[in-house]
Amino acid sequence: xxxxxxxxxxxxxxxxxxxxxxxxxxxxxxxxxxxxxxxxxxxxxxxxxxxxxxxxxxxxxxxxxxxxxxxxxxxxxxxxxxxxxxxxxxxxxxxxxxxxxxxxxxxxxxxxxxxxxxxxxxxxxxxxxxxxxxxxxxxxxxxxxxxxxxxxxxxxxxxxxxxxxxxxxxxxxxxxxxxxxxxxxxxxxxxxxxxxxxxxxxxxxxxxxxxxxxxxxxxxxxxxxxxxxxxxxxxxxxxxxxxxxxxxxxxxxxxxxxxxxxxxxxxxxxxxxxxxxxxxxxxxxxxxxxxxxxxxxxxxxxxxxxxxxxxxxxxxxxxxxxxxxxxxxxxxxxxxxxxxxxxxxxxxxxxxxxxxxxxxxxxxxxxxxxxxxxxxxxxxxxxxxxxxxxxxxxxxxxxxxxxxxxxxxxxxxxxxxxxxxxxxxxxxxxxxxxxxxxx
Amino acid sequence: xxxxxxxxxxxxxxxxxxxxxxxxxxxxxxxxxxxxxxxxxxxxxxxxxxxxxxxxxxxxxxxxxxxxxxxxxxxxxxxxxxxxxxxxxxxxxxxxxxxxxxxxxxxxxxxxxxxxxxxxxxxxxxxxxxxxxxxxxxxxxxxxxxxxxxxxxxxxxxxxxxxxxxxxxxxxxxxxxxxxxxxxxxxxxxxxxxxxxxxxxxxxxxxxxxxxxxxxxxxxxxxxxxxxxxxxxxxxxxxxxxxxxxxxxxxxxxxxxxxxxxxxxxxxxxxxxxxxxxxxxxxxxxxxxxxxxxxxxxxxxxxxxxxxxxxxxxxxxxxxxxxxxxxxxxxxxxxxxxxxxxxxxxxxxxxxxxxxxxxxxxxxxxxxxxxxxxxxxxxxxxxxxxxxxxxxxxxxxxxxxxxxxxxxxxxxxxxxxxxxxxxxxxxxxxxxxxxxxxx
Numbered sequence: 001x002x003x004x005x006x007x008x009x010x011x012x013x014x015x016x017x018x019x020x021x022x023x024x025x026x027x028x029x030x031x032x033x034x035x036x037x038x039x040x041x042x043x044x045x046x047x048x049x050x051x052x053x054x055x056x057x058x059x060x061x062x063x064x065x066x067x068x069x070x071x072x073x074x075x076x077x078x079x080x081x082x083x084x085x086x087x088x089x090x091x092x093x094x095x096x097x098x099x100x101x102x103x104x105x106x107x108x109x110x111x112x113x114x115x116x117x118x119x120x121x122x123x124x125x126x127x128x129x130x131x132x133x134x135x136x137x138x139x140x141x142x143x144x145x146x147x148x149x150x151x152x153x154x155x156x157x158x159x160x161x162x163x164x165x166x167x168x169x170x171x172x173x174x175x176x177x178x179x180x181x182x183x184x185x186x187x188x189x190x191x192x193x194x195x196x197x198x199x200x201x202x203x204x205x206x207x208x209x210x211x212x213x214x215x216x217x218x219x220x221x222x223x224x225x226x227x228x229x230x231x232x233x234x235x236x237x238x239x240x241x242x243x244x245x246x247x248x249x250x251x252x253x254x255x256x257x258x259x260x261x262x263x264x265x266x267x268x269x270x271x272x273x274x275x276x277x278x279x280x281x282x283x284x285x286x287x288x289x290x291x292x293x294x295x296x297x298x299x300x301x302x303x304x305x306x307x308x309x310x311x312x313x314x315x316x317x318x319x320x321x322x323x324x325x326x327x328x329x330x331x332x333x334x335x336x337x338x339x340x341x342x343x344x345x346x347x348x349x350x351x352x353x354x355x356x357x358x359x360x361x362x363x364x365x366x367x368x369x370x371x372x373x374x375x376x377x378x379x380x381x382x383x384x385x386x387x388x389x390x391x392x393x394x395x396x397x398x399x400x401x402x403x404x405x406x407x408x409x410x411x412x413x414x415x416x417x418x419x420x421x422x423x424x425x426x427x428x429x430x431x432x433x434x435x436x437x438x439x
Numbered sequence: 440x441x442x443x444x445x446x447x448x449x450x451x452x453x454x455x456x457x458x459x460x461x462x463x464x465x466x467x468x469x470x471x472x473x474x475x476x477x478x479x480x481x482x483x484x485x486x487x488x489x490x491x492x493x494x495x496x497x498x499x500x501x502x503x504x505x506x507x508x509x510x511x512x513x514x515x516x517x518x519x520x521x522x523x524x525x526x527x528x529x530x531x532x533x534x535x536x537x538x539x540x541x542x543x544x545x546x547x548x549x550x551x552x553x554x555x556x557x558x559x560x561x562x563x564x565x566x567x568x569x570x571x572x573x574x575x576x577x578x579x580x581x582x583x584x585x586x587x588x589x590x591x592x593x594x595x596x597x598x599x600x601x602x603x604x605x606x607x608x609x610x611x612x613x614x615x616x617x618x619x620x621x622x623x624x625x626x627x628x629x630x631x632x633x634x635x636x637x638x639x640x641x642x643x644x645x646x647x648x649x650x651x652x653x654x655x656x657x658x659x660x661x662x663x664x665x666x667x668x669x670x671x672x673x674x675x676x677x678x679x680x681x682x683x684x685x686x687x688x689x690x691x692x693x694x695x696x697x698x699x700x701x702x703x704x705x706x707x708x709x710x711x712x713x714x715x716x717x718x719x720x721x722x723x724x725x726x727x728x729x730x731x732x733x734x735x736x737x738x739x740x741x742x743x744x745x746x747x748x749x750x751x752x753x754x755x756x757x758x759x760x761x762x763x764x765x766x767x768x769x770x771x772x773x774x775x776x777x778x779x780x781x782x783x784x785x786x787x788x789x790x791x792x793x794x795x796x797x798x799x800x801x802x803x804x805x806x807x808x809x810x811x812x813x814x815x816x817x818x819x820x821x822x823x824x825x826x827x828x829x830x831x832x833x834x835x836x837x838x839x840x841x842x843x844x845x846x847x848x849x850x851x852x853x854x855x856x857x858x859x860x861x862x863x864x865x866x867x868x869x870x871x872x873x874x875x876x877x878x
Binding site: 004005007008011034035036037038039040042043044046047167170171172173 | 476
């Protein structure tokens with residue numbers, strides 16, 4: 001088998017065989033196939049597409065390209081969730097302890113943020129001492145002992161995906177549904193997930209701008225997971241505006257803690273309850289049939305009772321974090337400058353552009369433009385109004401948390417265009433647009 | 440300007456601007472754009488194509504990527520020819536001295552052979568001492584002093600084309616008309632040609648198998664050349680069977696010398712006369728109108744008078760070659776083993792597969808599969824029958840010239856399938872299928 005022949009077949013729109021896809025991915029992973037051949041193949045796949053069978057094969061080839069996590073001796077069911085990335089998305093910080101508090105153990109690997117999309121691991125590093133890099137043995141032992149672990153992703157998990165993802169970024173082959181879907185699912189499969197709840201964001205601050213394409217991506221991922229024996233549900237959730245109020249690492253941890261105490265923004269709470277309930281329902285599917293409504297009320301109870309927060313304490317402590325900081329979030333990293341922007345007009349919020357809010361957080365130093373850049377955990381912003389809210393002139397719209405005057409000034413200018421007023425009443429945005437299950 | 444944006448535009452089928460193409464080629468030549476980005480771009484260009492304007496821009500960008508030869512102070516008109524490559528194609532060895540003998544000076548750079556397609560430079564190296572690498576100063580001085588020079592190609596002529604060509608070879612983006620046409624024409628433009636006669640081979644032993652695609656390629660190259668002010672004619676010539684009888688380096692030089700003495704195979708003589716006549720006619724177009732018939736008879740006269748051979752002697756001597764070898768071609772490298780394959784049946788030749796004959800020559804060591812491999816100048820084969828000829832059982836079909844018994848045995852087996860007999864009379868193949876001029 002020769003790489004150039006496989007490239008030529010995809011170039012001509014042919015369906016590749018399982019053997020061809022396995023050969024290509026294995027040889028690319030071990031460096032036998034160089035980047036330039038993979039780049040030509042990616043472009044051909046981008047333009048001609050991959051059918052369902054090819055996409056599943058690509059997913060499995062990438063999942064098998066490195067180590068595969070197997071926690072079946074520790075967890076009865078391995079439950080995972082994935083967010084396609086959004087602004088203010090601190091869902092994992094809440095949902096993981098919440099699900100664990102409901103008696104379903106969770107052992108998850110998460111990523112770092114890039115661009116306007118934040119990363120769970122960055123947020124957790126706001127907590128002094130929290131160790132994100134665990135050895136495989138540490139990861140397993142913590143899962144066994146505490147029923148909850150939340151670490152950074154092992155470098156050897158689906159390494160083919162890592163290489164291809166980096167290459168796609170510089171060869172204009174990122175926004176291609178089969179490539180996106182196989183990239184996400186290969187990591188979930190390599191991480192050993194039996195159950196996956198996919199949180200596919202759609203809107204101004206999401207990778208997917210339109211419900212139609214988000215829906216296609218969600219359906220494709222559900223199909224892939226189902227094909228390989230996973231239980232998968234995909235939710236299409238709104239990312240036209242930030243999730244909750246807080247954007248920025250320590251600020252989001254603080255908001256997550258509020259939520260874990262039964263408080264916090266109502267949209268965030270609703271979002272987390274739905275994600276958690278789906279995880280619970282699927283995790284228990286093999287035991288007996290739980291209705292969504294039961295799972296929802298169980299999860300709500302665990303938030304309100306403090307059990308979810310208690311599980312978060314267990315997590316932070318187990319991974320070496322300073323628990324006193326989550327007991328008193330005012331001791332988390334604090335910005336030096338706090339400035340509030342007030343409304344100049346009265347009216348209603350028609351749009352609160354999540355992309356602009358995300359960019360503002362990057363401006364302040366809360367995110368990174370390129371991999372490997374350092375971030376400032378203290379900075380970020382809070383929004384005080386969401387779409388559908390009424391505004392009275394003089395009310396606060398944003399609170400900015402900054403450590404640098406120049407960055408603050410730039411951010412203030414950017415925020416001028418972030419909130420669109422309406423003179424007439426506007427409707428709030430829904431939390432979810434659709435739920436996609438295996439057919 | 441960013442490479443990834445240019446890739447994305449071509450990926451989406453957009454027409455690239457001149458600035459984008461110049462940026463991409465310049466940055467790829469200097470290494471700022473890596474191979475993997477160029478590979479993705481090539482695949483997008485392969486699939487979506489390049490329009491006429493883009494193709495001309497790509498050609499000029501590649502032509503301008505290195506030094507550009509300017510012989511306008513030495514030659515009244517710079518006349519070039521190009522063959523798309525075939526088996527037994529020793530045309531340049533004959534046509535260049537022939538045109539020079541007609542009073543039109545020629546200064547040409549040629550390539551080495553690859554695969555079944557031989558290279559003029561390899562053939563010339565059959566002659567002891569012939570120096571194929573000339574400095575720019577030597578090249579110019581010889582053109583000025585003798586009106587004839589035939590050297591290897593300068594490494595810094597259209598270096599972007601050299602890089603892209605190597606990359607196309609391993610990314611399944613070779614057989615794409617705009618990329619092929621711009622590759623060929625960029626070198627002709629960089630070499631300073633005012634007049635170009637393109638010899639586009641079509642048939643079993645050619646890169647182009649079908650007249651339709653060869654015709655498209657020819658038309659595209661004529662259009663490119665015309666767009667940048669060249670006088671260009673393209674000939675579609677047969678490559679279903681070898682040109683002439685001899686295939687292999689010293690064997691082809693010997694046959695070329697026969698032709699330069701007014702003899703040699705009739706198809707080779709006709710081919711060379713037509714190519715030379717077009718070169719003469721276009722070279723003189725600005726002075727007065729010469730008819731093709733006049734150019735043809737003038738060229739035939741120079742072959743028959745010995746003037747063309749005399750010019751070949753001047754060329755060989757000027758470039759340090761041993762003239763005694765061309766005066767007595769039996770002193771050129773000779774193979775140790777000579778074996779003749781005779782006809783087993785009587786009948787007519789229906790097919791003499793040029794690709795198989797070319798492969799046989801490679802088997803014997805006359806050609807190379809990969810760049811940089813060494814070749815044996817002595818070996819090769821002669822065909823004794825061409826399509827349309829009648830055969831009597833026992834007559835010689837092929838004479839093989841070998842230096843290795845194992846290679847000889849393999850070649851004999853291959854030749855079993857090379858000649859197809861017919862019981863009924865067959866028509867000879869035409870020398871040319873079409874002549875394409877600027878419209």
